[in-house]
């Protein structure tokens with residue numbers, strides 16, 4: 218039985234006039250793929266057109282640096298090329314399943330991110346017509362479809378359009394062909410952006426891939442397709458009308474250095490340490506968009522957050538801030554579960570807040586579509602301008618953390634918390650639930666937040682010096698908290714799991730007695746998080762419970778408050794804030810640092826955790 222091997226991937230295409238870029242085509246593709254590697258790193262492949270107009274494909278299983286020599290990037294010269302980095306969702310990564318995929322004649326190469334749902338029927342149809350398949354991927358039907366329509370007399374572009382019209386599912390596709398200088402592209406749901414240069418143009422899964430060469434971008438919308446050459450771009454909307462690229466083009470503020478490691482050991486380290494700056498930029502940029510969202514939320518009956526992973530943890534903190542400070546009943550939902558919970562009870566009096574740093578997480582995007590169908594108003598919070606989730610929402614708020622390359626979310630998490638804290642305070646003020654001074658206290662907390670984030674980095678060093686050994690040796694750990702502290706505990710545990718592979722389990726501290734405490738034995742690391750004196754007082758008894766069973770207890774809490782629980786084996790103090798939501802920011806930073814250093818000490822690469830992709834664009 219043929220099974221489709223789908224993938225979450227990064228794709229890149231470049232069309233360039235000779236000499237217009239400082240490097241040869243192969244080196245440009247290598248650099249772009251390197252910057253896309255965080256999207257997937259099971260296998261790598263490229264295709265290019267050589268001097269004789271022939272299509273050449275080279276691909277291999279492995280990370281880009283492992284296969285750099287084998288693929289021979291530095292020897293490759295030319296004027297049009299494609300690259301792909303793959304994270305397999307079904308089946309094992311292999312050379313055959315690596316992209317690009319080609320047609321029978323080996324003259325058309327395609328890279329794809331997403332899933333072609335109807336690939337089985339298309340493949341059967343093509344096989345009956347005599348097409349020979351080499352891989353088990355869903356993607357391979359695309360070059361064969363193009364080939365089939367060319368055989369029937371269509372031009373390459375018409376054949377491409379016809380092929381795309383038959384696809385069901387999610388895709389960002391780029392294709393090149395022997396003798397051609399165009400890169401054909403199409404998008405449905407999976408992200409795709411065009412980078413506009415002088416004498417060159419790019420097509421890529423996201424902006425960091427080509428940011429070194431250009432910051433003028435055009436986001437391709439769902440249903441759009443077209444092609445780029447070195448000097449032109451054709452973009453057609455779903456209804457076939459030509460879209461004006463000049464009108465759509467935008468300049469992004471991200472600097473090229475932001476996507477380089479710049480002397481740090483890993484992107485994760487760099488991104489943890491640049492949080493003070495990311496917070497300052499985000500807080501400075503929160504203005505009109507927050508006011509408009511706050512007006513909507515202030516009139517809402519209920520607020521439902523939908524998000525995945527770290528964005529879900531930020532949503533726990535945001536929902537709690539809206540509920541407690543603004544008195545708007547709010548709940549966080551894991552977006553992949555939202556379909557089971559959202560129903561006819563949702564109306565236009567409800568607001569759904571979709572939190573996603575990438576703005577492309579498919580589960581969150583689907584939850585947005587469900588919420589809109591049910592009549593709710595949707596507000597997005599994202600770090601990527603023009604990405605799918607903000608585009609499909611009624612309103613969008615942006616964090617300004619800069620590009621995040623490390624697979625583990627760090628600066629995008631803390632900036633989300635900052636934005637949501639400000640949103641909650643603004644709603645509270647509009648609803649008359651917060652006095653002017655209470656509102657001012659949150660604003661002042663946020664103003665101080667970049668400095669307290671810098672000081673929290675010092676607290677992180679202290680946590681690492683005290684707790685690294687025990688985590689490096691442990692296979693499991695507990696992260697416990699209550700209220701806002703639970704959001705922090707969940708985020709800290711996720712970091713530890715995803716980069717250091719320690720089975721860190723986050724639990725509501727009060728719930729730990731209802732089963733999980735049975736796991737505790739002498740030396741078992743248990744980390745407690747508290748964002749307020751109320752939380753700390755309640756967590757204090759849990760510290761005693763764990764300690765009396767031999768656990769190594771570590772408390773991370775605001776300065777002055779932490780003094781009250783001296784019984785923990787290690788007490789890590791962070792700068793104190795009045796708002797428990799803002800307090801989560803300095804509290805989580807030491808936990809990020811502990812996860813990072815544990816991963817490094819255990820010999821793992823925290824930027825490329827096994828089995829993970831930065832942006833999950835398949836369900």
Ligand code: AGP
Pocket residue numbers: 525526527528572573574575576577578581624625626627711715830831832833
């Ligand atoms: C966080 O460290 C993870 N890499 C992951 O859980 C992530 O937060 C999740 O996939 C959601 O991504 P998004 O914010 O881009 O939607």
